[in-house]
Amino acid sequence: MMTQTESSNYIGVDLSGAALRAALVTNEGRVVERREAALSAGDIATQVTRVAADLRGEASRVFALGVGVPGLVNPETGRVIISSDLPAIVRSDLQTEIAQASGLNVTMENDANAAAYGEYIAGAGHGSRHMFYVTIGNGIGGALILDSKLWLGDSGFAGEFGHITIDPEGIECTCGNVGCLETVASAPNIVRRTHERLMRDSTSSLSRLGLNKNFTASDIAHAANDGDDFALMMLERTGRYIGTAIAAVINLLNIERIVLGGRIMEAGDLILNPIIREAGRRSFQPCFEATQIVAAALGPDAVPIGAAMLARDMSGAAH
Amino acid sequence: MMTQTESSNYIGVDLSGAALRAALVTNEGRVVERREAALSAGDIATQVTRVAADLRGEASRVFALGVGVPGLVNPETGRVIISSDLPAIVRSDLQTEIAQASGLNVTMENDANAAAYGEYIAGAGHGSRHMFYVTIGNGIGGALILDSKLWLGDSGFAGEFGHITIDPEGIECTCGNVGCLETVASAPNIVRRTHERLMRDSTSSLSRLGLNKNFTASDIAHAANDGDDFALMMLERTGRYIGTAIAAVINLLNIERIVLGGRIMEAGDLILNPIIREAGRRSFQPCFEATQIVAAALGPDAVPIGAAMLARDMSGAAH
Numbered sequence: 001m002m003t004q005t006e007s008s009n010y011i012g013v014d015l016s017g018a019a020l021r022a023a024l025v026t027n028e029g030r031v032v033e034r035r036e037a038a039l040s041a042g043d044i045a046t047q048v049t050r051v052a053a054d055l056r057g058e059a060s061r062v063f064a065l066g067v068g069v070p071g072l073v074n075p076e077t078g079r080v081i082i083s084s085d086l087p088a089i090v091r092s093d094l095q096t097e098i099a100q101a102s103g104l105n106v107t108m109e110n111d112a113n114a115a116a117y118g119e120y121i122a123g124a125g126h127g128s129r130h131m132f133y134v135t136i137g138n139g140i141g142g143a144l145i146l147d148s149k150l151w152l153g154d155s156g157f158a159g160e161f162g163h164i165t166i167d168p169e170g171i172e173c174t175c176g177n178v179g180c181l182e183t184v185a186s187a188p189n190i191v192r193r194t195h196e197r198l199m200r201d202s203t204s205s206l207s208r209l210g211l212n213k214n215f216t217a218s219d220i221a222h223a224a225n226d227g228d229d230f231a232l233m234m235l236e237r238t239g240r241y242i243g244t245a246i247a248a249v250i251n252l253l254n255i256e257r258i259v260l261g262g263r264i265m266e267a268g269d270l271i272l273n274p275i276i277r278e279a280g281r282r283s284f285q286p287c288f289e290a291t292q293i294v295a296a297a298l299g300p301d302a303v304p305i306g307a308a309m310l311a312r313d314m315s316g317a318a319h
Numbered sequence: 320m321m322t323q324t325e326s327s328n329y330i331g332v333d334l335s336g337a338a339l340r341a342a343l344v345t346n347e348g349r350v351v352e353r354r355e356a357a358l359s360a361g362d363i364a365t366q367v368t369r370v371a372a373d374l375r376g377e378a379s380r381v382f383a384l385g386v387g388v389p390g391l392v393n394p395e396t397g398r399v400i401i402s403s404d405l406p407a408i409v410r411s412d413l414q415t416e417i418a419q420a421s422g423l424n425v426t427m428e429n430d431a432n433a434a435a436y437g438e439y440i441a442g443a444g445h446g447s448r449h450m451f452y453v454t455i456g457n458g459i460g461g462a463l464i465l466d467s468k469l470w471l472g473d474s475g476f477a478g479e480f481g482h483i484t485i486d487p488e489g490i491e492c493t494c495g496n497v498g499c500l501e502t503v504a505s506a507p508n509i510v511r512r513t514h515e516r517l518m519r520d521s522t523s524s525l526s527r528l529g530l531n532k533n534f535t536a537s538d539i540a541h542a543a544n545d546g547d548d549f550a551l552m553m554l555e556r557t558g559r560y561i562g563t564a565i566a567a568v569i570n571l572l573n574i575e576r577i578v579l580g581g582r583i584m585e586a587g588d589l590i591l592n593p594i595i596r597e598a599g600r601r602s603f604q605p606c607f608e609a610t611q612i613v614a615a616a617l618g619p620d621a622v623p624i625g626a627a628m629l630a631r632d633m634s635g636a637a638h
Contacts, residue, residue, distance in 0.1 A: 081605075130472070151572070152573070153572055153573020153606070154449055154609045155605070155609040156573070157573040158571065159573075163570050164567045165567065175603055175604070176600075244487060247484060248567050251480070252483070252568065252572075253477050254472020255473060281496060284479040284494055286400075286401065286474070286476050287477075287479055
């Protein structure tokens, strides 16, 4: 699969899952080589440097390396300051360690920001100038591209879409607020709501859903794709929650394009259409009419591509 | 009061009320001369041109004129495309008419955008780089300054803060949605909620509030300033609604400063403090800690100053 090419210039790394995913990415945002390795408990900088060295062997020249991390990054220091998923990366200065070990310019970015930039450069955001990206998985993240640049906010924390209040009287969120979008629309909360509904409503049943007790949000998406009414209804309601929060973004920003990614989008139009309908109902109409709402296109490549392209555009590396 | 000065260079006009308010504004955003006239049903361009001519007599040279209008403005044509408060300005090409009649470069802008820019240049937003402005009066408007520039959005409609959904099961809004912030927190809706509460709750009464049946939101603010518990409680609840929507802005944009203006801010800290408390409860904490939430400083001068400064910065006029 290797394509030795002059333009294979950047390495993007995704630390947001249990695995370390990395890619060699061209100047245009195309992946020419992928690597995936389990992320062990040991030194993360060493693991990243090892994969990077492997990928560098496939390219004539690599200009810079970008890393997408599941946490908040201080844009001035490049240090990760909060990460509930990967606390080890807060204690170390990953950017400096990888830069020293690899000799490359290194850029660190929040994973949702990296995915947004990837979709913007080479995916479903391509061709737009203003884009909002949402990823719906275990958590819900967001990121903004404004005037063709990643909008980081005053201290680098913009895009906390999952913590927009959807139900002022809702259940408690890990963030301390109640009724955040994440409390109803993240993958684990879709499962929770489905369990609650099944217990309450005897006309629905696990067997109808074709699921066992340990079903996941992906199972619900697959059941809906197979035409299961109950799963469809759960996705429809989830879409309404997400659409309500999307409408806030549309009203505030009059944004050109909204790209929806993450595991929940496996359900395709069965979740996208309810989101678009509810966003339309709850948006100021001239703003809504100016917005395209589409599914993400890059899947798991979004973070590596975006991290590589951020390294291209933000590290000052030659290209 | 006239100060003939070399730097009295711009004219700002506010068409957002029943009156036409205009000011001669220095290059630094300081008002040196004001005019106010009833806005008659006749030709608006003529009325603006007449006030502008009067103000020009007070200045050595005027470089450009800006107009703040209660409606949405197409940023490419300068035409007003929607205005529920002043429908006449949609039918005419006000920008061209005023420019031809006055010989000045003319910039048209939505009144909330103009007020935001005024506060940003010369008021409570001064010194910030990223600012969100909210005005709460008969309606609720918002506007964004990002990287020191007015953020218009893809088609010029950004900042529709009043139509963010606060209560998914709430009452119908003029925009067609239900439960918009405006349906509970605009001046007429604060009055409506107060009436409803008074009818429902026999321990509260109009006499305790010291109000007659035709009280306004300003009367409620004044009663609260005088220590009336019931009025205080109404402001506290209103502040919570506004704070919930403010939290969405903080979470999405990680914005440096939020400036709150409009008639409701007559209540001062009695409304500002509940807004800040609720925004704090409902924001992602690292974002909230980066945000200052303050009251607007320019009062009714905000729109004329901002319109004048937009004319300075957007018309290409020499300065």
